[in-house]
Amino acid sequence: AGEVRFDQVRFGYDPEREILHGVSFTVPAGHTLAIVGPSGAGKSTIARLLFRFYDIQGGRISIDGQDIAGVTQQSLRAAIGIVPQDMVLFNDTVGYNIGYGREGATQEEIEAAARAASIHDFIMGLPQGYDTRVGERGLKLSGGEKQRVAIARTLLKDPPVLVLDEATSALDSRTETEIQEVLRSIARRRTTLIVAHRLSTVVDAEEIVVLDQGRIVERGRHADLVRAD
Ligand code: ADP
Ligand code: ADP
Numbered sequence: 001a002g003e004v005r006f007d008q009v010r011f012g013y014d015p016e017r018e019i020l021h022g023v024s025f026t027v028p029a030g031h032t033l034a035i036v037g038p039s040g041a042g043k044s045t046i047a048r049l050l051f052r053f054y055d056i057q058g059g060r061i062s063i064d065g066q067d068i069a070g071v072t073q074q075s076l077r078a079a080i081g082i083v084p085q086d087m088v089l090f091n092d093t094v095g096y097n098i099g100y101g102r103e104g105a106t107q108e109e110i111e112a113a114a115r116a117a118s119i120h121d122f123i124m125g126l127p128q129g130y131d132t133r134v135g136e137r138g139l140k141l142s143g144g145e146k147q148r149v150a151i152a153r154t155l156l157k158d159p160p161v162l163v164l165d166e167a168t169s170a171l172d173s174r175t176e177t178e179i180q181e182v183l184r185s186i187a188r189r190r191t192t193l194i195v196a197h198r199l200s201t202v203v204d205a206e207e208i209v210v211l212d213q214g215r216i217v218e219r220g221r222h223a224d225l226v227r228a229d
Contacts, residue, residue, distance in 0.1 A: 002029040002079075002160030002192035003064050004050070010058030011049060019045055020214045022059065027207070029064075029160070032183075032193040037211035043196035046211075047165040050080055050194070063161065081159035085166065087150035091137045094123055095130035098152045105156055116189070117152035118182045119145065144175035151182055161192040 004027040012018040020042050027033040035043045049056060052068055061068050063079055071079075089097050098114060099105040110130065114120040122145065126132040134141055134149075141149065154162060164183070186193055187205070195205070210218035 001064050002190075003027065004033075004161055004192060004194065005062045005065075006046070006059070007062070008059035009046075009049065009056050009061060011045065011054065011056045013045075013054070015057060018057070018214065020049075023211070023214070023216060024059075025207070025209055025216065025219070027192055027194060029192055030190045031207070032187045032195070032205040034205040034208045035194065035196045035211055036208060037217075040213075041211040042214045043211055044165050047082065047163050047194070047196050050161075050163060051076055051082065078157075079159060080161045080163060081154035081157055082163045082165065083147070083150050083154050087146055087153075089135040089141070089146060089149065091135040092133065093128075093131050094126065094134050094149065097134060097149055098156060100153060102153075102156045109156060110152075113152040113156035116155050116185060117148045118178070118185060119148040119152055122148075142175070143172070144178045147175070147179060148182060151186075155186070155191075159191070161194065162186065164193070164195045166195060166197045 006023050006025050008022045008024055009020055010018060010022055011020045023042075023046065025033065035046060037043060048054065049061060050068070052071075052073065055069070063071070068076060090100065095107070095110055099110050102109075107130070111120055114123055123130055123132070126139065132139055151164075166179075183193065183195065193205075205221075207219060207221065209216045
């Protein structure tokens with residue numbers, strides 16, 4: 001499960017000003033799609049439309065063949081996990097922060113999610129491991145560490161589709177590298193992964209689409225597009 005399909009999707013926040021002019025792509029279950037392109041191209045908008053935060057004005061968005069227009073917000077949230085760009089951590093333990101939203105998660109499950117997000121070893125190196133307090137009044141984590149905690153939290157919910165919206169975040173290059181490693185390990189799971197990113201040097205995606213002013217202007221595998229540059 002986890003096939004995501006956009007069919008000629010048209011959308012504008014203001015119906016008078018269309019932002020997406022007929023966007024189509026299919027991400028087979030378990031595959032990775034990277035959406036790249038300049039700022040303002042519409043990458044974050046695509047990510048938001050998957051959650052039906054807004055109604056589209058034309059076309060169709062479906063998950064596993066089902067039009068999301070007929071799906072409740074609740075089941076959409078179960079089907080799709082989104083990693084926010086800037087997660088706010090609670091003033092609590094790192095274990096609590098990863099387990100938040102999954103009542104009754106066992107320590108083993110929390111650690112497995114942390115491993116998948118490549119943050120387990122880091123946590124084990126903290127003064128009190130998973131019991132170390134983080135957040136404003138605890139240990140201050142770097143942007144990359146916070147983001148990996150956010151990814152672990154989302155992975156713990158084990159959604160068939162995972163959306164990472166990196167479209168506007170300005171991560172330093174070391175953090176970028178860390179996150180890309182995490183994405184590679186997620187891409188090896190059965191999770192469908194959709195990444196919105198400014199750069200084309202992003203993940204080993206099965207497909208990359210280049211979006212420009214609300215249109216897909218190029219698509220292909222990573223290596224092909226790099227050659228085209
Ligand atoms: P990207 O993620 O590629 O940088 P966005 O999807 O954020 O692009 O934005 C695409 C276009 O939609 C831009 O012109 C932007 O100004 C506009 N836009 C984004 N969010 C909103 C919003 N909430 N209301 C109105 N316009 C928006
Ligand atoms: P839950 O209790 O399931 O965590 P939330 O209200 O926190 O419910 O959000 C459900 C999903 O939608 C989460 O994965 C969250 O990250 C995502 N989400 C909520 N608001 C936004 C937003 N403004 N932009 C993008 N994603 C959002």
